[in-house]
Amino acid sequence: MKPSTLSKVVLACLALGAWMAGAAPAPSAARSAIEKSLPYLEREGVDWLAGRVPIQHGRGCVSCHHVGFAVWGHREAARAGIATPSERIADLERRAMAFVVAPAEGQPVVAGQLVLARSGSASPEALLSRLTEKQQDDGSWRAGGQFPTQLRPIAESDAVATMWTILAQASIESPDADTAAARERAVAWLGKSSRGETTEWLLLHMLVTQALRDSSAAEKDAQELLERQNDDGGWAWSARRASDALSTGQVLYALGRMPDSSARRDRVDRAVAWLVAAQRADGSWEVPSRLTSAEPSAGKDRVYTYWGTAWASIGLSRTLQ
Numbered sequence: 001m002k003p004s005t006l007s008k009v010v011l012a013c014l015a016l017g018a019w020m021a022g023a024a025p026a027p028s029a030a031r032s033a034i035e036k037s038l039p040y041l042e043r044e045g046v047d048w049l050a051g052r053v054p055i056q057h058g059r060g061c062v063s064c065h066h067v068g069f070a071v072w073g074h075r076e077a078a079r080a081g082i083a084t085p086s087e088r089i090a091d092l093e094r095r096a097m098a099f100v101v102a103p104a105e106g107q108p109v110v111a112g113q114l115v116l117a118r119s120g121s122a123s124p125e126a127l128l129s130r131l132t133e134k135q136q137d138d139g140s141w142r143a144g145g146q147f148p149t150q151l152r153p154i155a156e157s158d159a160v161a162t163m164w165t166i167l168a169q170a171s172i173e174s175p176d177a178d179t180a181a182a183r184e185r186a187v188a189w190l191g192k193s194s195r196g197e198t199t200e201w202l203l204l205h206m207l208v209t210q211a212l213r214d215s216s217a218a219e220k221d222a223q224e225l226l227e228r229q230n231d232d233g234g235w236a237w238s239a240r241r242a243s244d245a246l247s248t249g250q251v252l253y254a255l256g257r258m259p260d261s262s263a264r265r266d267r268v269d270r271a272v273a274w275l276v277a278a279q280r281a282d283g284s285w286e287v288p289s290r291l292t293s294a295e296p297s298a299g300k301d302r303v304y305t306y307w308g309t310a311w312a313s314i315g316l317s318r319t320l321q
Helices: 003-020 027-050 068-079 086-100 108-117 125-134 154-170 177-192 199-211 215-227 245-257 261-278 298-318
Strands: none
Touching (some): 027 068, 027 086, 086 108, 086 125, 108 125, 125 154, 125 177, 154 199, 199 215, 199 245, 215 245, 245 298, 261 298
16 A cells, blocks of 8 residues: 555545544544545546546536536635645636537526536626526526426425526626626525525524525524534534535535535534545545436446535535534
8 A cells, every 4th residue: 555545545544533532633634535536536637528427428518516616616715724736726717617608508507506616717707697697587596407306396306406696606706787687586586496405504594594695584594504513523424324525525516505514514514524434446436326316327327426525525624624
């Protein structure tokens, strides 16, 4: 075993041992896990855009689970002070944005998450315009790609797509009139929609209500989110299911965006330790599609493992001390 590999195994064991002993994992363990994930995220993201992954049959694209998340994972790592291949990721970001705004392309969630992932030098205007064009007459955005096949009602997937888009719009300090009007319609639609069951719906509702300055509603969501944490430290797709890296990473990202996150540090530390211990040798986190998809398959296992790895890396970066 190479010394570098041995050291990473030791860090993972130490992190798991620290969690079992009730102590916080060392920041170096989380940092090492993030660094280890980045080459995997870049490689798979580039291959997906080029159509080199076998299940694509040669058609490259920017999907709800690839490419944009290669960018987002690296942007969050850089925000946390971790060195990244900035020029290559900037090129990938430019190509992803160009794809999403092209005619007949670009799902709403993909465009919205690219807005959230953008670098300081990237202009989001074309993406925001694309989002306005895709908005439904009732004010919502329809879920596309893998979202309608996940383990939840279609209406909940639409609500998730809408909330991701609202968050993207809320990240703009001075939106144009069309974006502001679209956001108002979306918030009105969301207020009439049904409450969801998945962890993703709950954490998004928390972030949206916080963005709308309804702190009491956001705190209520936060408490319910913390109560859903499993005994092993992770979070699951929905209550009473097994922990997975996708859901755990999403929760860490959401908690990291909330004010007074230090008050929840013990819960975060348990999740970080679980993720560090679960990371695989190639930098990924295994997320079988059966945990989150109503139509699991071997091909989707690769998709969800990438998606889960991206979220795990993003969550670790967002909560890195």
